[in-house]
Amino acid sequence: MLDEIARVGRSAQTGGYRRFAWTAADHVLREWFAARASGLGLEVTEDRVGNQWAWWGDPDADGPGVVTGSHLDSVPDGGAYDGPLGVASSLAAVARLRAEGFEPARPVAVANFVDEEGARFGVACAGSRVLTGAMSAEHALGLRDADGVSAAEALRAAGRDPAAVGRDDETLARVATFVELHVEQGRHLADTPHAVAVGSSIWPHGRWRFDLEGEANHAGTTRLVDRRDPMLDLAALVLAAREVAEATGCVATVGKVAVLPNGVNAIPSSVTGWLDARGPDEDAVRALVPELERRLGVAATTESFTADTRFDPDLAARLAALLGGVPVIGTGAGHDAGVLATHGVPTAMLFVRNPTGVSHSPAEHAEADDCEAGVDALVDVLRELAGPAAARPGAGPGRVS
Ligand code: GLV
Ligand code: MN
Ligand code: MN
Numbered sequence: 257m258l259d260e261i262a263r264v265g266r267s268a269q270t271g272g273y274r275r276f277a278w279t280a281a282d283h284v285l286r287e288w289f290a291a292r293a294s295g296l297g298l299e300v301t302e303d304r305v306g307n308q309w310a311w312w313g314d315p316d317a318d319g320p321g322v323v324t325g326s327h328l329d330s331v332p333d334g335g336a337y338d339g340p341l342g343v344a345s346s347l348a349a350v351a352r353l354r355a356e357g358f359e360p361a362r363p364v365a366v367a368n369f370v371d372e373e374g375a376r377f378g379v380a381c382a383g384s385r386v387l388t389g390a391m392s393a394e395h396a397l398g399l400r401d402a403d404g405v406s407a408a409e410a411l412r413a414a415g416r417d418p419a420a421v422g423r424d425d426e427t428l429a430r431v432a433t434f435v436e437l438h439v440e441q442g443r444h445l446a447d448t449p450h451a452v453a454v455g456s457s458i459w460p461h462g463r464w465r466f467d468l469e470g471e472a473n474h475a476g477t478t479r480l481v482d483r484r485d486p487m488l489d490l491a492a493l494v495l496a497a498r499e500v501a502e503a504t505g506c507v508a509t510v511g512k513v514a515v516l517p518n519g520v521n522a523i524p525s526s527v528t529g530w531l532d533a534r535g536p537d538e539d540a541v542r543a544l545v546p547e548l549e550r551r552l553g554v555a556a557t558t559e560s561f562t563a564d565t566r567f568d569p570d571l572a573a574r575l576a577a578l579l580g581g582v583p584v585i586g587t588g589a590g591h592d593a594g595v596l597a598t599h600g601v602p603t604a605m606l607f608v609r610n611p612t613g614v615s616h617s618p619a620e621h622a623e624a625d626d627c628e629a630g631v632d633a634l635v636d637v638l639r640e641l642a643g644p645a646a647a648r649p650g651a652g653p654g655r656v657s
Contacts, residue, residue, distance in 0.1 A: 257344035258627070260288065261328065262336050272333025272618040276401075277371035277382070278306075278410040285328040289343065289368045296351055298366065303427040304420050305386045306370040306411070312350060313363030315430035321363030322642040324349065324435045324634060327372035327383075327592065334373070335620025337439035341608060341627060343368055345437045349634040360642040362432065369592040376401045376410075378463065378530075379560045384595035389423035391560075397421060402514070428601070433571070433641055436593035437606040437634050439622050443613035444585045451629035454576045455567050455605030457586040458594040460541045461534035462561035466493055466554055472517060472525035486527040487515070489552060493529050496551050500544050506535030507588065508544065531556070534588050538564045565594040568602045575604055578640055579633050589615070606633055 265273045265281030275281040286308060290300045293310030300310045315321045326342025346366040353360075374380035377399035385391035397408040397418050408418040445453055470486035494510045501508035512530040531548070535541045545556050576584050585607065597603035608622050608630040622630075 257292065257347060258336065258340060261285065261340045261344065264288070265330065267333060270333045270618060273330040273336065274332055275328065275330040275334070276376035277329055278407075278414045279376070282329055282370075283414065286368065289328065292347055293366060296347065296354065298350070303387060304422050304424040305383050306416060306421075307383045307387060307427075308368040308370075309427065309430075310347075310366045310368075311363055311430075312354070312365065313360060315363045315365065319363050319430045320432035321365055321430060322360075322433045322435070322638060323365040323367050323431050324437065324638065325365070325367030325369065326436050326438060327369045329371055329373050329375065331373045331375050331616045333618060334616055335439075335614075335618055337608075337610075337620050337622050338441070338615055339372060339438075341439045341622060341630070342437045345608075345627065345631045345634050348631045349638055352631070352635050353638060358639060358643075360638075361644040362642050363430075364638060364642045365430075367434075372592055374463075374560070377407050378465075380463070380590050381562075381592050381595045382407075384592035386421060387424050387427065388595055388599040390595055390599070393422040428599070431596070431601055434593060434596045434601050434603045435606065435634070435637055435641070436591055436603075437608065437630055438589075438591060438593075439615065439620065440585075440607040440610040441587065441589045441613065441615035443610070444583065445607065445609035446611055446613060448583065448609075450582050451609045451626040452579060452633045453583040453585045453607045453609075454572050454579070455587060455593070455607060456569070456572055456584045457567065458562070458565040458590060459534045459536055459586070459588045460538040460562060460564045461532070461588070461590055462541065462545075463559040464531045464533070464545050464556040465559055466490075466529045466531065466548075466552070466556050468493070468527045468529065468552075468554060470524055470526060473523045475521040475523060478523060483523055485523050487524055489554065490527045490529050493531070493548060493552055496548055497531055497533070497544075500547050501533065501535075504535065504540040504544060505537060506533055506540050506544055508533040530559075536586075562590060562594065563598070565597055567593070567597050567604055571602055571604050575606075575637055575640075578636055582633075604637070606630060606637065 298310035370383035468486035
């Protein structure tokens with residue numbers, strides 16, 4: 257399945273994947289997901305937001321059920337595993353359980369969340385945020401991509417009705433427990449004997465936009481003293497972000513900029529820089545941007561903020577023990593699992609070893625044996641959570657909210 261997914265949306269120039277929400281590549285992968293899930297005998301539905309759910313059993317009659325899955329979209333020039341590993345492993349685990357003749361005591365589903373990376377419209381985990389009401393439909397539909405196309409227009413072009421988009425309690429009521437398997441995006445496991453870990457928490461993180469204004473003018477004829485060059489403010493922002501992050505135990509990244517008019521021989525009229533900041537201490541992350549605003553004398557716009565996220569500790573401990581005492585680790589990467597956990601859904605994550613830790617890059621990797629170990633772990637987890645003995649602490653169907 258990973259080989260099939262790997263053919264879609266790959267840039268010949270960089271070898272990375274460009275699979276942005278509601279584009280042609282995304283559409284091909286959504287069709288692939290529906291076909292693969294249907295081929296397993298699952299019933300594929302789409303919620304009000306565009307997340308896909310493939311059910312084994314009827315969650316309305318016999319639910320709520322156990323859901324596993326991830327996402328198929330990517331960052332610009334992303335790797336082959338961030339998202340696809342979770343979706344493919346979920347389908348593989350369900351295929352194995354069905355082949356074994358496992359009879360779930362409650363429905364089981366595989367989910368493909370839409371627009372997890374927020375690469376096109378700017379807000380990560382857009383599919384789960386709107387699903388849970390963490391982001392309003394109005395806000396989501398008004399977001400625009402780099403070409404000025406709104407999410408509402410993109411949905412319409414993809415044959416969806418923007419008016420139908422919104423928090424979807426009917427879909428959420430079907431979910432007792434959610435488990436997301438994901439390639440590890442660090443090196444916790446790289447030098448250990450463990451191919452798999454269980455997730456404990458996600459660092460608080462956010463995205464901010466700095467709009468830096470200047471005055472366009474000729475690069476050859478404008479004296480340095482006469483310039484209002486916003487590129488200098490961007491340089492100051494990048495250096496200050498690094499300095500403040502270092503001083504406060506955070507990480508901060510300016511990975512995306514837009515320059516107008518973007519001509520080599522023109523002083524820019526404006527530069528926009530996007531800041532991604534995260535860290536273990538929520539107060540430190542929250543304090544970082546006001547400090548940068550003070551230093552630059554510019555107000556930033558918050559595009560998203562996600563508070564400290566803790567996965568259900570009883571469930572994490574139970575799954576770590578079930579898997580033979582694997583490590584329980586935190587992460588600095590955001591996930592739909594975090595949004596669902598914050599909403600009150602008992603949620604767990606499984607991480608699969610990444611030998612270099614590199615992610616959000618074509619160099620992202622997981623060995624085939626480790627991917628298999630991930631599927632084995634997910635099979636055990638689904639058997640445990642959807643099997644007849646699931647009425648123990650940390651197991652569904654008891655939703656918290
Ligand atoms: C998503 O992968 C994120 O952490 O930005
Ligand atoms: Mn990612
Ligand atoms: Mn991901």
